[in-house]
Amino acid sequence: MLSPDEAAQLIEAIAARQDRAAFASLFRHYAPRVKAFLMRGGTDAETAQEVAQEALIIVWRKAASFDRSRASAATWIYTIARNKRIDLARRAARPAIETEDWLAVFAPEEADADKSVLAGQTYTRVKELLGGLSADQLVVIKKAFFEDKTHTVIAEELKLPLGTVKSRIRLALGRLREALEKEQS
């Protein structure tokens, strides 16, 4: 296992001195997890493997852009893998599009932007918080992240009125926010 601090140090070691051993540790930890995560959303094993590998290559190239005060290693790697998956999907179906916009969110460039207070949060804690959501709420959140679907598509697939899906999302986010912010204060 890697702690959030250890994972951040590995990315920083790549940025500071092109540390191949650090890359190997990150790859061993994250490549299989990213692959498993993508397969949960219905991506086939071969594509999931390719996306995971290419995502870790981007981690190497962009290591200097990583800022642990803004996002954890896992969140950053998730964002990269998600964009890589979008790129691959578009290559197949639609013209290519810039996806770095989405990446930029986790590294806003404004000097005065407030630092993320979540970066150091342990995953165990966020996992516990997810466990506190109702099954109805959790299924919507998971479909969004695993299957890369908009709330409109999720509503159609679950055969639910759009308003029901919206209120589940708002309730889930409200709970997460309340719990995370109570902890920080």
Added chain:
Amino acid sequence: MNHPAPEELLLDYAAGASAPGPGLAVALHVALDPAARRTVEQLGAVAGALIEAEAEATADEAALTDAALQRMLSRLDGLAVEPKPAPYTPRPGFQWAPAPLARHLDPQAQWHRAVGGFEEIRLRLPGDSHRVSLLRLEPGRGLPRHRHVGNEYTVVLQGGYTDATGNYGVGDFAVGPGAEQHEPIADPGDPCIALIVLEKPIVLTGPFGRWFNPLVRSGLI
């Protein structure tokens, strides 16, 4: 911030599921609104936790990973770690443009006077059928009265505007009022600049404007 983006749109965005046009609208709102950014960061933490929650690899999977790792390590030889990118600086005349907009702005982009007394820069987002535009309205000027047949997303980037639903300032996000007609008027001060993303062309409803609808539908204006 008086008018935040609906949270389901923040979830679409954080999950990378938004179409490019609405995704750009949310990206600009997130760039300008610390509360929206916090929400997206919280959603990012959830995604990170979901990745981290995947089980340790089985022995077979670990062997596969090691074989892939050897191929990746040999690829790294020719692959430099890129230097940290310079902080974004808006170009002259576009100081109001947040970073996520910059890549979509053509270096030659210029305001064009549109029918109805406002100025427009059309943005082309590959792979998206939304009509995406920057609009600039002088103080006190309005858009022609119109109604929407599809979703509309608006983010204010400079100045502000007021319509029957309220007053919108920099960073505020508006979701199209459905079939109701509205008539936004730019507030006093700097000209109002906003990104507008339309799912379908608007329908002009004023006594004069409605004659232009065939041109609007065909995308000519």
